[in-house]
Amino acid sequence: MRGFSQLSPTERRLLLEVFWARTSARSDLAGRLDFSKSKINAAITDLIGAGLITEIGPRPSSGGRRAEGLRVTLRDGLIAGVDIRATHMDIALLSPDMSVMARHCEPISVRGEPEPLFARLRDVLDLLLRQLGQERERIRMIGIGVPGPVDFESACLATPPLMPLWEGFSPRQALAADFDVPIFVDNDVNILALGTLWHLSRSADDFLVVKVATGIGCGIICRGQVYRGVDGAAGDVGHICIDPNGPVCHCGNVGCVEAMAAAPAIARAGAAAARSGESPRLLELLQAHGALSPEDVGLASREGDPAANAIIRGAGADVGRMLATLVNFFNPSHVFICGGVATIGPAFLASIRQSVYQRSLALSTRHLAIRPIPHPADAGIVGAGVLGFLEAI
């Protein structure tokens, strides 16, 4: 599948429009793209000739007439979407409409060298291809999300705090010998933001996806596109100061939201409540598991443990204070919350909301929705697939 770079601007805009719409009626496209009918028809003919889109036969259009549908096929191609998280790797082969054709998830650690992990990734891709009875050549593009900062142009990891051995590593190069297709790499929250944009069918243009897990990060969708900032560092919100008298963070500053409300801080606060005698239930869980996880604190909270509840409410309020600042500045339509900590109990999201509505300006919260990410299980792989497609064409 060569030739993406040879697409004309008109063909590229048309291909994008058909991609986002999943299925497009020929007659709708001219209006949506503000092209003449003859120009659209010429571009459609070219894209069909190149095998990038196909006609899917007559279907009822909104006006009651029958119109020819179009969808992206990439000559019966597949897109590989890879979501590498701190503890798991989720790998999927997707059709160009982001349907999952084959998928595999397995536990990993990103603390070690990246090379063995990418050898395994190659094997899993081959395995998934075999499940579908397909060859490597069927994959048209690969999108990869990683839990650390990425230099987007070079696709290399840039001083990733969770995975120091990945410094300067290029996932693109690691796969290039086996997969001679466009490969793009981005950080996990940008991938989640793209997956959410897909799941919303672009019905929202300006929103944030905030992940609260071992760290805290934010993906920014601005005017329907991922916004990465001038150095690719936009959305790196974990070290925003929410309390100048707060605890010291590993970054050297004080009061970073990550030091106060991410998973390690919640686990630490839980252990302190257990050891101080404040929470017998947390002590029980600590003794049973050897160490406390945020999930343990969430469990105790849902069982009604007051200390656990206070910890979760405090963490939610802290994240909410950081978000109130972002809401005042960015005035998004939605803030989607995800990540391991987001699911430990309803009190967490409730406290975030309370804190944001208390601290943000009335005008900025008039239409603001704060809610869990729509498809948490699929947003990563789908977002990786969307990244692969958008950047390749």
Added chain:
Amino acid sequence: MRGFSQLSPTERRLLLEVFWARTSARSDLAGRLDFSKSKINAAITDLIGAGLITEIGPRPSSGGRRAEGLRVTLRDGLIAGVDIRATHMDIALLSPDMSVMARHCEPISVRGEPEPLFARLRDVLDLLLRQLGQERERIRMIGIGVPGPVDFESACLATPPLMPLWEGFSPRQALAADFDVPIFVDNDVNILALGTLWHLSRSADDFLVVKVATGIGCGIICRGQVYRGVDGAAGDVGHICIDPNGPVCHCGNVGCVEAMAAAPAIARAGAAAARSGESPRLLELLQAHGALSPEDVGLASREGDPAANAIIRGAGADVGRMLATLVNFFNPSHVFICGGVATIGPAFLASIRQSVYQRSLALSTRHLAIRPIPHPADAGIVGAGVLGFLEAI
């Protein structure tokens, strides 16, 4: 000058490109816009026919050959740029290349009713037209900046804290009977951001313009355009909390940056230092002027008064802490500082810089420049003119 709405997308893109470039060689445009030469030439012919652009004769092109230059003329039209600030109104008639043809600035108060002020604005526009020997019909569009939140679609003021009598007032309607042209209204910081974008010739795409005066506000340029957010409230950063143990703000929350570092807070801190005996110099200025202004505190600071210096450094550090958050989130290339407080002394900007570099992530500040706005005296009227042009076409 009717017919902006009848421009085709191609003509609109071409007109925009020629506008931003000030002068464009015909031969450069096809490449920059990715249009075919024949398409460009047809659009140029149409725009010349409509009187929107004109040929300015052969000029040396970069390749040594001679090319026809193009520039926007709007049929020898003028653009009115109006910058209404809390204490002054600055009014200019601009040519389409944003040269100031005539200009008038006078003191006003926005605390009163807006109608008399707009009657005066009409008179000033007529006066400036007479200076140029022109009629009202020569004005093609009007852009207006106001020191309060604007509902951009309706061009009405929305709960403006400085000017309660303007609630729901429409500057557009107030001028429509006398000037039958497109009129657009935006808040002062968005206007300053547009003026700065013009002065930078779009050499930066993602930057912030922060005004520190009676209040604190921020204009956001994202991908070369003003970003207003979903409710037009983006950049309303004055009530970002920088200290949960800080003073109570008039908005009801605590620790808002505006309550700690805007002009009234600096004046208050100066008066306290004067009355406590901490600063004899500030007491002298207080007695001489009846009340202390931020400029008085700046004067004392430049004379070496330690208390005044500490006040200014503290305010700069507070603004810097707020900006560190925005820099982590948005990763801009520049933060431009302006407004009355910005010019009270070099210590203010120095403290902002120190605070941002200490608190922001290394990756986000790698290429970050924090500096005064490039053309403070003209950014408002030029930005208002740019707004008028961009929104009208």
